[in-house]
Amino acid sequence: MTSQAAEGPETVVASRRSKITPEREREFFDAVLEQIRECGYDSVTMEGIAASTRCSKSTLYRQWKTKPQFVAAALRASRRVRFAGIDTGSLAEDLRQAARAAGDWSGKDTRLLQALGHAVTSDQELARALREALVHPEIAALEEMLARGVARGEVRADHPALEYIPAMMFGVLRVRPVLNGQYADADYLVRFVEAAVLPALGLG
Amino acid sequence: MTSQAAEGPETVVASRRSKITPEREREFFDAVLEQIRECGYDSVTMEGIAASTRCSKSTLYRQWKTKPQFVAAALRASRRVRFAGIDTGSLAEDLRQAARAAGDWSGKDTRLLQALGHAVTSDQELARALREALVHPEIAALEEMLARGVARGEVRADHPALEYIPAMMFGVLRVRPVLNGQYADADYLVRFVEAAVLPALGLG
DNA sequence: GTGTACCGATACGGTGGAGTACCGGTACAC
DNA sequence: GTGTACCGGTACTCCACCGTATCGGTACAC
Incomplete structure (x- = not known):
């Protein structure tokens, strides 16, 4: 992206013999x-x-x-928090936006998680890397959203559905290909939030 | 199981040269x-x-x-309907029993589904077999439960959460190992039904 | 008893990836 | 200009698996 493209004949990137950048x-x-x-x-x-x-x-x-x-x-x-920075002041809207964001990277990440899901059972380092790259950041972001909602009094701290929200979001995301043959897109996930997640939290 | 065990010295099953039974x-x-x-x-x-x-x-x-x-x-x-025959007359109780049943085969089936999840993307026949053995029967059974609940008037036919219930159940089942490092057991699933599925359906 | 079909064992060539070794060349520091 | 560290290419060994072929043996039908 440093506009260093046309430096030789053809599009050949002149031989690379230097240290790996x-x-x-x-x-x-x-x-x-x-x-x-x-x-x-x-x-x-x-x-x-x-x-x-x-x-x-x-x-x-x-x-x-x-x-x-x-x-x-x-x-x-590749570690990157996919829906960091979502903070609309409303738990329901936060969750909708998270769903929308998740729909955008759903295909890529779901495929990666699926493809690595088994390799991970025989290599500890790989397992840790996968969790820290693709799973933990998203879960943490979700839990922060929920915590903010609790702090604002939108949901009671001991609401029994709270602990299942991350599993629900991730779960639906991941099994959709198996059940319906297509990756969960933003629209599907937002409707899921409206139809099931918010009602489960008593926000419907 | 035909009590044909002790037929030779040791536990050796005398040489098998006949047609495959x-x-x-x-x-x-x-x-x-x-x-x-x-x-x-x-x-x-x-x-x-x-x-x-x-x-x-x-x-x-x-x-x-x-x-x-x-x-x-x-x-x-290996095709087998894991929770066929559940029909208690109450949708909530049906779902609880399904959760309990699912918890029992959760480990084995989840591992199989995970292990085959990627192979399936490159072989149509395998994909069909997997769906018909492990996915479709359970989904169908769940949908029947829901249909009975609707027929009994426990849930309105156009309740928006209805279409997501199978994905929720399967999703939570499948991602629990990734999130918590352990397979979903019957207890976890039943609590999930109580805390999230029933409330989403307005049965909480 | 005889025939036959099918099993289990084993051996074989072919393929493809893991990881190593070597070698010539080039960027970069000084 | 010189030195050096590191890159790209290639060749190599090792090993595991695929799929096939061959062969002796045994259950079972008749």
């Missing part, structure tokens, strides 16, 4: 996560990543010892 | 599904199945042409 690293990470989404964790090969990023296997193995470590690094680097 | 077939199916749960779809090998069931690879390849076909057959054979 953070931008270059991100190319590796993007490539491996995308391949995992498409082909599944087991089918992703270091050779494939090397080929698709036009680097050499040696380069990958110099930076990361094994495939799971490489993937875990990619996950950690 | 349905019982023998079920051993193959059980073995492959169990291995899938433990190691994931991609890691399961025909050689491994052959070894663990003490049959030969040839035998497997004689019956089923490919691994996905073999697995699909295993899924179809």
